[in-house]
Amino acid sequence: MTGQMKNWEVVIGLETHAQLSTSxxxxxxxxxxxxxxxxxHASAVxxxxxxxxxxxxxxxxxxxxxxxxxxxxxxxDNINRRSVFARKNYFxxxxxxxYQISQLDLPIVKGGSITIITSSGEKTVRLTRAHxxxxxxxxxxxDFHGMSGIDLNxxxxxxxxxxxxxxxxxxxxxxxxxxxxHGLVRWIDICDGNMQEGSFRCDANVxxxxxxxxxxxxxxxxxxxxxxxxxxxxxYEVRWQIETLExxxxxxxxxxxxxxxxxxxxSMRSKEDAHDYRYFPDPDLLPLxxxxxxxxxxxxxxxxxxxxxxxxxxxxxxFGLTDYDAALLTQSRETAAYxxxxxxxxxxxxxxxxxxxxxxxxxxxxxxxxxxxAQSPLPAARLAALVxxxxxxxxSSKLAKEVFEAAWNGEGEPDAIIExxxxxxxxxxxxxxxxxxxxxxxxxxxxxxYRAGKDKAFNSLVGQVMKASRGKANPAQVNEILKKKxxx
Amino acid sequence: MSLSVDEVKKIAHLARIEISExxxxxxxxxxxxxxxxxxxxxxxxTEGIEPMSHAQDLMLRLRDDVVxxxxxxxxxxxxxxxxxxxxxxxxxxxx
Numbered sequence: 001m002t003g004q005m006k007n008w009e010v011v012i013g014l015e016t017h018a019q020l021s022t023s024x025x026x027x028x029x030x031x032x033x034x035x036x037x038x039x040x041h042a043s044a045v046x047x048x049x050x051x052x053x054x055x056x057x058x059x060x061x062x063x064x065x066x067x068x069x070x071x072x073x074x075x076x077d078n079i080n081r082r083s084v085f086a087r088k089n090y091f092x093x094x095x096x097x098x099y100q101i102s103q104l105d106l107p108i109v110k111g112g113s114i115t116i117i118t119s120s121g122e123k124t125v126r127l128t129r130a131h132x133x134x135x136x137x138x139x140x141x142x143d144f145h146g147m148s149g150i151d152l153n154x155x156x157x158x159x160x161x162x163x164x165x166x167x168x169x170x171x172x173x174x175x176x177x178x179x180x181x182h183g184l185v186r187w188i189d190i191c192d193g194n195m196q197e198g199s200f201r202c203d204a205n206v207x208x209x210x211x212x213x214x215x216x217x218x219x220x221x222x223x224x225x226x227x228x229x230x231x232x233x234x235x236y237e238v239r240w241q242i243e244t245l246e247x248x249x250x251x252x253x254x255x256x257x258x259x260x261x262x263x264x265x266x267s268m269r270s271k272e273d274a275h276d277y278r279y280f281p282d283p284d285l286l287p288l289x290x291x292x293x294x295x296x297x298x299x300x301x302x303x304x305x306x307x308x309x310x311x312x313x314x315x316x317x318x319f320g321l322t323d324y325d326a327a328l329l330t331q332s333r334e335t336a337a338y339x340x341x342x343x344x345x346x347x348x349x350x351x352x353x354x355x356x357x358x359x360x361x362x363x364x365x366x367x368x369x370x371x372x373x374a375q376s377p378l379p380a381a382r383l384a385a386l387v388x389x390x391x392x393x394x395x396s397s398k399l400a401k402e403v404f405e406a407a408w409n410g411e412g413e414p415d416a417i418i419e420x421x422x423x424x425x426x427x428x429x430x431x432x433x434x435x436x437x438x439x440x441x442x443x444x445x446x447x448x449x450y451r452a453g454k455d456k457a458f459n460s461l462v463g464q465v466m467k468a469s470r471g472k473a474n475p476a477q478v479n480e481i482l483k484k485k486x487x488x
Numbered sequence: 489m490s491l492s493v494d495e496v497k498k499i500a501h502l503a504r505i506e507i508s509e510x511x512x513x514x515x516x517x518x519x520x521x522x523x524x525x526x527x528x529x530x531x532x533x534t535e536g537i538e539p540m541s542h543a544q545d546l547m548l549r550l551r552d553d554v555v556x557x558x559x560x561x562x563x564x565x566x567x568x569x570x571x572x573x574x575x576x577x578x579x580x581x582x583x
Contacts, residue, residue, distance in 0.1 A: 023553050023554065023555050024553050024554060024555045024556070028557060029554065030555065031557070037559075037561075038561075039561040039565070040561050041557075042561065043560070044564070047564055055551045057550070057553050061550065084541040093576075093581055141580065144572055144577050148577070149573070276502055281542065286542050286544065286546050286547055287542060287547060289547040289548065
């Protein structure tokens with residue numbers, strides 16, 4: 001793909017819908033619980049029965065304010081003290097009112113930024129805005145005698161639509177942004193982040209251009225509900241746009257859907273008037289005004305909960321961790337909490353080793369098993385017990401991996417595993433000396449070679465000693481003793 | 489500003505209102521009269537005045553995040569033309 005990308009610049013902006021974790025809907029007192037029987041959570045307001053009026057949910061506004069503060073260093077200058085709900089008009093059966101209540105000219109949050117980390121380092125992605133809106137219902141197109149089934153349980157569920165500037169230039173950056181945002185909304189407890197249930201979904205605006213040219217025409221990929229799909233969809237779309245342009249074609253602005261089965265994006269058959277939403281301020285809702293006392297309380301609350309960014313800075317300052325390690329450890333509150341337990345038990349002096357185990361061996365195993373850190377079969381205290389045995393020299397790093405494997409597979413406490421499998425590292429000088437003597441006696445040739453200046457022979461001797469100890473000899477001690485004996 | 493008959497028809501389509509040729513002409517006249525009225529209002533100097541988003545100069549009232557609604561789908565669906573398994577059935581729509 002990189003070959004094709006030559007001389008092309010990719011420009012990506014993301015619109016993310018985060019479902020705000022309230023108990024009731026944004027404009028009605030119906031429950032937002034997922035998975036209820038069809039239409040059992042659709043109230044008269046959600047159904048748009050005649051004569052009903054929306055009444056806004058304070059908790060949804062509060063969570064939007066918290067988000068605004070979190071992406072702006074807990075400074076409130078990006079919170080609109082007065083924001084306005086508007087009607088976005090379109091016809092679809094899962095939108096009974098014929099309009100979605102959203103915000104247009106005056107959103108609750110304007111500006112802010114998200115810091116992302118990719119293989120090429122740290123980058124700031126600017127946010128354009130974040131506004132409150134209601135979700136639509138669900139259309140089921142399976143066969144209902146040639147009809148569509150409508151479930152309005154989701155109608156009226158509060159959403160925060162978070163719009164980024166087109167600051168990303170690869171699928172890797174887009175995924176890093178989405179993950180950082182996902183980590184943030186969960187950390188500050190405004191969204192459960194459940195992507196399978198649609199609580200966090202992304203639309204990606206993608207365009208390509210020659211370096212220095214004005215922005216190309218963008219296509220919007222809708223409703224990506226996994227990080228993997230986000231990456232695949234963008235990669236496919238970028239390739240498609242470049243090929244189309246290189247073949248002399250033109251890109252037409254369009255909304256496209258990603259098909260996970262084929263890995264392709266395809267244009268939705270959208271009517272030309274699909275985007276004529278005829279927004280206007282909703283006469284049913286007065287301007288949303290938030291006072292300084294409210295913002296002050298939200299700010300105080302955020303300071304207590306913190307953000308991934310704040311925790312990351314703390315890890316860098318307190319432990320001297322790299323930005324990269326600190327970012328990995330603060331991807332979620334659960335990861336940070338896990339790491340805190342490990343460091344607390346092992347000791348801050350070995351913080352780098354603790355970080356390596358959490359971001360390396362553990363993250364790899366979780367990834368392979370498709371598990372979240374909260375579901376880790378290896379609790380933090382157990383990993384700490386293992387790392388402690390590395391720190392005190394009981395385990396070599398190689399043996400530690402074996403113990404990790406066993407502990408991961410449910411064989412119990414690391415100390416018990418070490419005992420049972422006889423994995424204790426040999427750090428007893430006398431015992432190692434005996435092993436070294438045996439190896440030296442049986443390898444006169446290598447000893448001679450080494451004395452003749454062949455450094456390679458030394459490594460071979462170390463290897464023999466390690467082998468004789470069945471990998472359990474402390475390598476540093478083996479080196480030291482061997483050197484002493486050969487030198488003497 | 490004035491509207492053409494075609495623009496009136498497009499607006500009617502967006503609003504899913506079926507209008508005849510004669511209605512389109514009459515509606516065009518009415519809408520253009522409204523634009524004329526707006527034209528008169530445009531003469532007022534509003535510089536430096538913050539636009540209102542609502543006719544009443546009041547703030548939005550908010551409610552606490554409490555579930556107050558019960559499941560009434562059977563009642564609500566008693567007036568629906570067609571339902572099945574709790575779902576409303578509508579003519580098939582696929583984009």
